[in-house]
Structure formats: C-alpha cells, structure tokens
Amino acid sequence: MKNIRIAGSGPAGMTAAINLARAGYAVTVYEKHRDSGQRFHGDIQGLENWSVAGDIVEQLEEMGLAINFHCQPFSELKVTNGERDWHFSCKKPAFYLVKRGDIPGSLDQGLKHQAEAAGVTIRYTTQLAAKRADIVATGPRPHHIFAIARGIAFTTTMADQAHGLVNDDAAFKGYSYLLVSGGYGCMCTVLFDRFGEINRCQAATEALFRERLDLDIRDPRPVGGLGSFAASPVYCRERRLRVGEAAGLQDLLWGFGMRSAITSGYLAARSIIDHTDYEAAAHGFFDRRLQASLVNRYLWERFGRDNYARLMDRIAAAPDALEFLHSFHNLNLLQRLLHPLARRFVGRRYPGLLA
Numbered sequence: 001m002k003n004i005r006i007a008g009s010g011p012a013g014m015t016a017a018i019n020l021a022r023a024g025y026a027v028t029v030y031e032k033h034r035d036s037g038q039r040f041h042g043d044i045q046g047l048e049n050w051s052v053a054g055d056i057v058e059q060l061e062e063m064g065l066a067i068n069f070h071c072q073p074f075s076e077l078k079v080t081n082g083e084r085d086w087h088f089s090c091k092k093p094a095f096y097l098v099k100r101g102d103i104p105g106s107l108d109q110g111l112k113h114q115a116e117a118a119g120v121t122i123r124y125t126t127q128l129a130a131k132r133a134d135i136v137a138t139g140p141r142p143h144h145i146f147a148i149a150r151g152i153a154f155t156t157t158m159a160d161q162a163h164g165l166v167n168d169d170a171a172f173k174g175y176s177y178l179l180v181s182g183g184y185g186c187m188c189t190v191l192f193d194r195f196g197e198i199n200r201c202q203a204a205t206e207a208l209f210r211e212r213l214d215l216d217i218r219d220p221r222p223v224g225g226l227g228s229f230a231a232s233p234v235y236c237r238e239r240r241l242r243v244g245e246a247a248g249l250q251d252l253l254w255g256f257g258m259r260s261a262i263t264s265g266y267l268a269a270r271s272i273i274d275h276t277d278y279e280a281a282a283h284g285f286f287d288r289r290l291q292a293s294l295v296n297r298y299l300w301e302r303f304g305r306d307n308y309a310r311l312m313d314r315i316a317a318a319p320d321a322l323e324f325l326h327s328f329h330n331l332n333l334l335q336r337l338l339h340p341l342a343r344r345f346v347g348r349r350y351p352g353l354l355a
C-alpha cells in the first residue's frame, strides 16, 4: 500500500497519521524538531467545547484518539476587564485544559505514543517540503501571522482555576489568560495588533492578575508564539492535502485552533481511506464556522467598548454561556446578515486575512 508522507507532527498531522496507520497504510511523519511538541514549551491550552455541538472528548474518541494525556475539564471561568468581574459557570465543561510541548503528559507526547503504537514511522529532525508531502500539517503560515502570544509557564501550589482578562491595555484587541491545572500554570497575553507592545502588555497582564489573585509562580519559563489565520483556508494545493494551521484553520476571534487541527487531520485521513473528496468535506464542516468567527472578530473589535464590558454582560445574561457561545460559532441569523459588513471591516483592518 502507498506510503503516506505527512509533514508536521502537531495535532493535525498526528491525527491523520494515527487514523491512516490503523487503516493499514504505511505512514511516515516528518518533523523538523527533535521531538513532538517543540513548537511549544509547556504551555497550557484550552480544547474548547463551544464551536461544535457535543463534547470534544467524546469526539476525539470518535476520531480515533485516546485520552492518554492530561486533559482536565473546566466548567467555570472568571473574566475581568480590570474594573469589573464576571463569573461564568456552565452546565458542562466549557473547555478541557491540555499541556503542549515535549513534556510528559502533553497532548503532543500523547499523540506521539498513539502514533507509534499504530505503527507510524516518525522521522525527527527532518524537514519535508510541502511539495513532497501527501498531507501538509506544518502549522503557522509565515505570511499569514495575525496574532502573537507571550507569557510564562510555571509550577505552582495554586488551586486549579481559569481566568480571562479582556483589557486593551494588557492585550490590544486580544485577551490574556491565567490557567492552573494540576500544579502547573500558564499566564499569557495574546495580541491581534500592535505586536511591538507585547512586552509592555505582558507586564500589564501580570500586574492586573497580581492585583486580583494570590499568585504563586515557581520556576517560570517563557512560552508563546505566533498564530496564523485565514478567512478562506486552502485545503488542497497541487494535490497535497493541507490540514490544521497549515490550511489556515483557526478561530478568527480568539485563535482556538486545536479542535480544527484535529478535525481536519481526521477528515483528510478519512478522505484517503474512503476515496472521498477532502476539500468538499472540509468546506462542509468549516465554512460556516469560519464565517461565524469572522463576524465575531468584527463584533469584538467594533463593539468591544468599555473594555468589552457590554459584550461580557451580554454573554453573562444568557441562561447558559456555553450555549450562547455555541450559537455564535455556527452562523446564526444575525451573523448571516452581518457577514458582508464584517468581511469588509476585517479586510480593511487586516489586509491579507481574506487572501
């Protein structure tokens, strides 16, 4: 059977590899780093539970993945804008916290072990050009960087907790977060503009969290990175399937990309196994959600007055914040009406995002 070559050992590439190997294909994954996960440095990230109906953990299992990595459900999130506070308590997990990097228990190491058990060959320290790959899963596209994140990961005695900070001084048009899970913490700021101010924003983020919380930060290490986005992802180029961030898949509002990366990796594998059209499947699954997230970015930037207090009040007024967020990730009627306006606004604000 044909050897499938996959460039990149992130969640998108590994999900494709695991499914293809289990279906009997000979799969080789090429990874430019020495180990899986080295794009990250022990960050904590959220596998969100709002863009798709149903629970992400059940869906991971449906997509052939086992939960052999740290994956902690969170139903509570506290958000502040520096002046006011909101406490969101959801009926089911709003997100699951996972670790990223080459550390034990990370998502990346968990997928690596599953891939190896399925018989995938992984060639580390080997870069593979897109034109030589069957599946391109290489992560951020250098010419499509629209977000930057910087912060620290640390060990701590703090209890498990999740906090968001929406404040243009600490994260212009973005957000900051402090996450603690199982004695491990991560505090970051994410900017969608004014990248030159990232150090000042990181300091402002830490100062605001210190004012509000009794922080215990031990052994801090720098984390962060760049995020690439596209309003119209490229799922196939010169007959190479593109998955995850390499396709441009990432939520345009907050940059959540893991769920899309895994889903696209799964769809690409299924298309090869079932001889179906990956592009059609990906358009069918992602187009509506990407249009919704484009409108969400417009609403965030256009109506995020008073440091997002009105938007937070609107979410807090909903009977269930998670249900409310879900309706705003599936192109509801309001978003359909606003989409042409949002496209013009976002296109002017971020030239290149619509390319």
Ligand SMILES: Cc1cc2nc3c(=O)[nH]c(=O)nc-3n(C[C@H](O)[C@H](O)[C@H](O)COP(=O)(O)OP(=O)(O)OC[C@H]3O[C@@H](n4cnc5c(N)ncnc54)[C@H](O)[C@@H]3O)c2cc1C
Residues within 6 Å of the ligand: 007, 008, 009, 010, 011, 012, 013, 030, 031, 032, 033, 036, 037, 038, 039, 043, 044, 045, 046, 047, 048, 126, 127, 128, 129, 130, 137, 138, 139, 140, 149, 150, 188, 223, 224, 225, 226, 227, 243, 244, 245, 246, 250, 255, 256, 257, 258, 259, 261
């Ligand atoms: C600081 C930060 C915080 C984030 N937080 C969240 C979050 O909370 N929730 C969320 O859902 N998403 C989050 N994201 C986004 C998420 O990390 C990405 O969307 C996701 O990792 C994309 O997965 P991927 O498999 O497409 O790419 P990656 O995870 O980037 O994997 C790509 C892999 O390909 C390798 N590679 C690149 N080029 C080549 C080549 N030519 N040959 C061989 N190997 C190559 C890279 O080394 C890398 O290992 C965050 C991103 C950042 C930067």
